[in-house]
Amino acid sequence: MSPPGQCDSSNPHPPHHSHASGECGHTLSHRRTPLRTLLFAGxxxxxxxxxxxxxxxxxxxxxxxxxxxCPTKLLTGFDCPGCGALRMGHDLLRGDIVAAANDNLFLLVLTPILVLWGLWFLWRKRRGAAPRRRGVRRRW
Incomplete structure (x- = not known):
């Protein structure tokens, strides 16, 4: 903890002062502002x-x-999953779901599941919910 009136550089947001007053000389470049978020998203x-x-x-x-x-195609003659994903993406952008399923059925089924899981994770993170831990509980 730093003396009163000085900013502790190891703790960018100590509870005893605000950056709004400008007394600590701390830069706000590390904080994410709405404009930075919007520019990043754009x-x-x-x-x-x-x-x-x-x-x-x-x-x-x-x-x-x-x-x-593709190096895999060149060396083995077989299509790799990345090639199938690329062709599947092209077919989906063209609106041909049957051809996309023929190119990479596994990824076609898995993609919506992963998107929903990611949205659920972000929703829980925004709410401040702690991530659930699975597995063996250690009792000391």
């Missing part, structure tokens, strides 16, 4: 959107497309 949405447009425009099914050759 940048992430732009990158994901550009990737989706690229995947929609160029077919990974065509061997002469601009996608690089």
């Amino acid at each position: 940048g992430a949405a732009t990158v994901v959107g550009a990737g989706c447009v690229y995947l929609w425009a160029f077919s990974p099914h065509d061997s002469s497309s601009i996608y690089p050759i």
